[in-house]
Amino acid sequence: MRAMRMHGYGGPDVIHDDEVAQPVPGPGEVLLRVAATTFNPSEAGLRRGLLRSIVPVDLPYTMGLDVAGTVAAAASSELAAGSSGLAVGDRVIGRLDGRAAADFAVAPENVLVRVPPEVDLADAAALPIAGLTAWQAVFEHAGVTAGQRVLINGTGAIGRFAAQLARHAGAEVVVASRSRGDVAGRFDAVLHLVPAPPRHAPLIRPGGVLVSVTTPADQLPAGDFRAVHFIVRNDTADLAAMLELVASGEVTIDIAGRRPLTDLAAVHAAAETGGLPGKTLLLPSRP
Incomplete structure (x- = not known):
């Protein structure tokens, strides 16, 4: 599968389009087929090494903090049976510690929230952060x-x-x-x-x-x-409440641009020159 990985600290050129093995979920995790991730300004700081003392990462590091996707698999059959609250095929969003800028991503079940049918799944990737x-x-x-x-x-x-x-x-x-x-x-x-x-x-x-x-x-x-x-806290109750307002039409999601996932380095470069207004989605290509 494709993954956009940071191979060092520096400019946008440290982001590479890599072919990697599909990840396997462990206990308490699910495998997501990614519908979209986003660009956040904090990720530019992470890439440049400005957050190294606060957010240490192992290189190469798969980028992407916001994720929207569909549950594809889990570590155990319990998930498929629905006992954990999620089921294969559920549309979800969440905030991860990286790994979302890929075709598939592993995510802890407890950071994910179901997306109501009234809300576009890819657009909902703009919500977690x-x-x-x-x-x-x-x-x-x-x-x-x-x-x-x-x-x-x-x-x-x-x-x-x-x-x-x-x-x-x-x-x-x-x-x-x-x-x-x-x-x-x-x-x-x-x-x-x-x-x-x-x-x-x-x-x-x-x-x-x-x-x-x-x-x-x-x-x-x-x-x-x-x-x-304050620094934002990962809170699924707050995220679910936000989704309810979007589903009811009380809050709209403004998307400024939609780019292929492979444009991630170019999006970082555009952000550094002030050429990236609003929220940009990064969308994996599908065969």
């Missing part, structure tokens, strides 16, 4: 409720999901962007989702909250508000 980050930023860390005023600083996949979730909660939402210029007014919550200093902190009302996924806690500004930095 970006969707979970937005969900936890809006509901867990900012505690957004109806009637509040929320500023979203970031127009990427996380920002788009966060804006929809905050509106779903009943908040008034303003989205900041480079082209928008200055933002006026005061806000109960500011969600800082871009790799730059949080410049909107002076707009937070007393008792409000600044939530950042990029600026470390010790670099967040102080004030008469709460400041939080």
